[in-house]
Amino acid sequence: MCLAIPALVKSIDGHQAEVEIDGVTRQASIQLTPEVKVGDYVLLHTGYAINVIDQAEAEGTHMLLRELSEVC
């Protein structure tokens, strides 16, 4: 039930945003993520953006995964 999926923020209007998931556009509340900007990715849970995805951290995790898989 705690499912949340990445969604791209396309536009913002007050507490509401238009987000895109896999090419499908839908409405999302950004009451919990007022710092969000157009172009950010958010974690969308039951119609609410519960966090902004940290792209630098995503890159960092990917580097870590590649490093770990090199050293057994």
Added chain:
Amino acid sequence: MKFVNEYRDSELGKKLIDRIHHHSTKPIRLMEFCSGHTVAIFKHGIRQLLPQTIEMLSGPGCPICVTANIDLDKAIALAHLPNVIITTFGDMLRVPGSHSSLQLAKAEGNDIRIVYSAQDAVYMAKDNPDKSVIFIGIGFETTAPTIAASILQAEEEGINNYHILCLHKLCPPIMKALLDLGEVRLNGIVCPGHVSAIIGSYPYQFIPDDYGIACVVSGFEPLDILLCIDMLVNQIETEQYKVEIAYRRGVKPEGNKQAKLLMDTVFEVGEANWRGIGVVPLSGLRLRKRYERFDAEKNFDINPGPSSEAKGCICGSILRGVSTPLDCKLFRHNCTPEHPLGPCMVSAEGSCATYYHYGASYGE
């Protein structure tokens, strides 16, 4: 899909699994707290790819499953009141209470509607000013802030016919309660990713500090989970227990401050009734006095009568990690997703439903 596909790379996955095989020497038992993790672990066949040293156990992290019958009965009783529209997430509909379910109540002609979001329920209240719209508020810290936001929105827009049945539960206190019960010996916990997106990783510090157990927050893609297991194995092998995050793109140590603020504005911590565990102090949320007018329990007269459990259903001990669905005599014979007897078979993320759908894939 960005931030999804990158974490499903099977080549990287194989290498991580090799690494885990190489590093894991001690027999250990890890619990994935969150039922979303259980589903992902089964779906991607992770259990059978892990070395024999690692045993994975499902935890109580399915909000629908842990809702006690007495609370389900309240939701069903509310549905029978006149001039009421019950709004709920879809999975709740089929969950059997002591005598009925929301689905049966709906078939009897009561107005029960599935919503995608608490915000939809607020709009429904706005569109139906002559009815009371009651939202069945179940969920952990992932969902509770969205409900808080919906109440604040209703307040801001002057909507007075929106109410919630507040059954929200908190994860760290139930983890502590489980560890204190001491029924299952654990070496590490896979902590819930989206609960942690809200609360951060600090609230888990008691797990390594007080119990000497490894603790890593995980995302839900296969590589997230493998990275988490690798980190857990590393902590256990080196005996250096701490709280780590394997899901840094979604979880900050301090969590989401705004979400925590809204949650704290609307709710206060109180006791909650957990299926299989019972009433645990300080493990749930209730509305603060200032928001009492949104509280369905305070504003409607409901008397659900005495509650009872489905005979033979062992959901309670499955949720405590003491049993698995395979220990239930009713599993697959009398209890199936089409004819579920307990919530663990109804919820798409319930352990019984997960074993039912993916059980064959790990040679059970």
